[in-house]
Amino acid sequence: MTYFDVKVLDSGLELKFWKQSRFNFADLRQIHLTCLGARLNILASIKAAGSGHIGTSFSSIDIMLAVYVYFESRKKLNISQNDIFFTSKGHDAPALYAALHAKGDLVDDELFKLRRLNGLPGHPEVGTQGVHTNTGSLGMGISKAKGFVKANRLKSVKSRVVVLLGDGELQEGQIWEALATASRDQMHELVVVVDGNKIQSDSWVNQNNPHEDLGMRVRGSGWDFKECNGHDVIEVLNLLRDTETGAKPLFIYANTVKGSGVSIFEDFPNDGLFYKFHSGSVSDELYEAATSEIILKIKGDKFLSSALENVRFPLLKTEVDPYTPKERPDSLITEWAGYLNEIMFKQEKIVILDADLSYDTGTYKARVSFPDRYVQCGISEQDMVSMAGTLALSGFLPIVHSFATFLTMRPTEQIFNNATEETSIIYMGFLAGLLPSPPGFSHQAVNDIAIMNSIPGMNIFEPSCALELRDSIHTAILKTNSPSYIRIGSIGIAPSYNMKFKKGSLNVRKNGEKILILTSGPLLTIESIKAAQILELSGLNIGVATYPHLNLDFSEEDIQFISEFKRVYVVENFIPTFSIFTKLKKLEFSGLWIDRIGLDGIPKNGWNDEVLLHHGLDSRSIANRINSNVE
């Protein structure tokens, strides 16, 4: 029954995975084998997907399997048929899928559809068998678990509800907001397990935003608090069994190792800067080394090695291996990292704030150059934004960094409150827009513009190239009594050299006749220029211009420029908003025809190319759309 299988990527790389449909609960050695096999599957699915979170998946997989073994035993003993487990941190989705696969909820092939359109979402979504709720934005887990507990009580259903949190996630305020009423309502059915791997995105939890005395904080909130070894399935299992009769909600801190099970993944570099396996896939070489280490462990075990006897290696051709860059590609992030360092040197009033995303928001250079003016806030966006507020009131220019979804939706009221003080604060929202799509809609900011546009006095920019980034920041700094939101598309960077700055707000990327594309951001600027190149083959010479200052009225010069065209296509990477629409409508003078190529609603997730195509925002779809209107 137990055996390994192999899928072969186009590159020739063999992805080893472990096939098994069911736990064998009678044999605890079987669980140990499952823990190792699941690690192979996590790695295979991430390697096939081209991205995913290895470290947190390896640190949490044993806990997940222990919880499922525990639930299965309660089913068999008729204690409960309705136990609920879900993971709040969500970026451990590859582990969750490996565990669901081991449990029999997912079939083998599904593992290889991780982060694919209509496949397994980058963060858990309810469409997947065994997934109870959508997660991916940190901090919501305990509240969600309480909702399940309340629902089960109302339905008189006996159930234990176990939610897995990350240890960095404990920095979110909602976690602590959620504790007291669970205690008040004696939610003894509720179990929180923290995957205590002690490393968050940027660094060690203790250096970043320490827990201090976690047990005191939790017990002080009226909960029971226990610790255990999160890699000892039997210990976790016994702890869950032993605590069934407790009267209080239970909080377990499971000591784990990030990347546990593979020595290279367990390593934190000596430079102390970044753990290397928080997110992203690995090279072929690392993949081979890691799987070899796991298989060696299997072979080294007397019982497990007997399971290996059944290994088969059929060769199955998979689809094209997605793009996994060996070096970090140029983007507005890398550009920002250098430019930020430069302006902080020039402007002493700049203070930067970051919420555990230094690598992805480009603060990694400046935090070294200007440690006093760098505030690492941890995963605490509301705290970060309110701190920025009073720094601004005190005469500083705070630049606030996070991913665009988290930055615009978690601390919305705090941003509004700051805006009522009419100070200058720059909010930098990264990973903005439809792409990268693999992580799913919790990370795909498409309503960020609508929300930030509702904040009084907010200036909104979406640069597409290095020059526009610099220009946007320059303009934002000059706005001394109003805040600015800089939307940073993190994929690609439009070349600045083929741009002719106008005196107005438009930058002309390509001259043309009759038809003009107006767009913003690196992704759609690049796609639009490509679309124009495609249309040239059909004899159409269309223009492309970018308007980085999204909610600024067009100047006379802009209008003059636009009025030379017959048709204008607005190509947008976000849901429609009032001010952008109206400012274009103002231009709808006699003879000018305006159309929108954009998106609305919940964005799809999957590989970048397939999602871009799905929403009709790739260069070919844009070109087709324009061409179809011409014909």
Next chain:
Amino acid sequence: MTYFDVKVLDSGLELKFWKQSRFNFADLRQIHLTCLGARLNILASIKAAGSGHIGTSFSSIDIMLAVYVYFESRKKLNISQNDIFFTSKGHDAPALYAALHAKGDLVDDELFKLRRLNGLPGHPEVGTQGVHTNTGSLGMGISKAKGFVKANRLKSVKSRVVVLLGDGELQEGQIWEALATASRDQMHELVVVVDGNKIQSDSWVNQNNPHEDLGMRVRGSGWDFKECNGHDVIEVLNLLRDTETGAKPLFIYANTVKGSGVSIFEDFPNDGLFYKFHSGSVSDELYEAATSEIILKIKGDKFLSSALENVRFPLLKTEVDPYTPKERPDSLITEWAGYLNEIMFKQEKIVILDADLSYDTGTYKARVSFPDRYVQCGISEQDMVSMAGTLALSGFLPIVHSFATFLTMRPTEQIFNNATEETSIIYMGFLAGLLPSPPGFSHQAVNDIAIMNSIPGMNIFEPSCALELRDSIHTAILKTNSPSYIRIGSIGIAPSYNMKFKKGSLNVRKNGEKILILTSGPLLTIESIKAAQILELSGLNIGVATYPHLNLDFSEEDIQFISEFKRVYVVENFIPTFSIFTKLKKLEFSGLWIDRIGLDGIPKNGWNDEVLLHHGLDSRSIANRINSNVE
């Protein structure tokens, strides 16, 4: 130097207040007198304003005075010239103003401009002398204080930063999010004082959302924790002095009594339902009784009574006494209270969630009738919304209650997350719109529609009368895989009897010719009907219609109806949003002329009438605007 003065309201009521420009720091009995005099001033200013928070102002005034005495002493001793005090809860603004007045930052007359246009804001704003930051949305205080600490460190300015929190406010997650990095950065300059009056808006803190072991939670976060008597100025003062050399940030829980100093304000009714003096002014009789009690205390004290010898009673005529209703007026809140009870009886799947605003969100009846299906979440909006999410996933229909600003801006990401699960959840946002304006922009939701309209699948309703409320709820309940936002204007209720339901989405309130007003919500429906009546005097017979389902496309019947007019005025109580605008623009067929009478940016605060006039949304301004276009 010390004496009392009187202002006389139009009603004949004498408002007694205490004039003093400076503390006498040498004489601690003087401080005791200040505490009593400040209470007179709090009461006089709230009575003149017609609204304000008495209980929390009386519980916190002694703490505030102690902090200012402490700061003054540090100034004199040249320890620090730059200490900062602010109140995070903000609804204790009347106490803050009384303290700033005692300190000499505000002059006598300013006290009587509480909650007036261009006067003293209902919650603190930075335009006021002595106010350091805008507050009013709970939970931001510690983060803001940390911003000040960081700024002072960067400027090498020696300063202690003291922030006052409410004890109910401790339920906000941001409070707990803020603690750890203050400890990490050894922010010994930072002092949190909690006004521990033990009663929040709905009930006792311990029943609502208990602190459990607050000291453990705070110490566990790496802070020092102390308790004191918040009404003993000397004790507070000594505690602040004694802790100056501590290495950790300091958290003081000051035991206080809500409404302290006046026996009727200290009373919690035997029915256990609501403390009566959380918000709102008092009747003339209660005012007289309360001031008499305070003055009796002054007379009963040997030292203090000598101060009374200087009392003068000049008669100063004040402006018109604002409307202070004796009985609770009919509104959509009272209507909802009854209707909610009714539908919960019919529909067992409804579960209601509330964030400590039972009285103002109308859950006060249903929470008694259906205690099992009522979840009191405390001031924990994020927790509330995520709980609602999983209740919905479990087959229930959650109806979530809070004020519209808090509900749409604090848990925005949680609402978005729920929306991605495509479940039915009803969000009820109260106090929505420009009015009531006295509390200020932290409570005036005017960007709620823009934000909720950015959430995928969100249905948006703004009923203006009982029938529209019922119809909106009915439609929302039928939307089984998408959420709904019901915007409740809390002032007034349009009569349902002069409404002719159409088959489409419009309800015709008044038939007319050539000119049509399209509006929503009770306030603007009433003002629009009044405007139509005013215009009738000029011989204009204009129509008025409401469209409660704000983001629904117009039906053929609606368009047929509208096309009979020449001009349409859209009268809106919120900032512009895309979908509403575009759906009207679709109607801009040949010959139809569309204009908007609405608002944008930060709303003004002051008395309702003056703010409505300021924004041109009162009936006369609307009539003038329409008339001017006709002429």
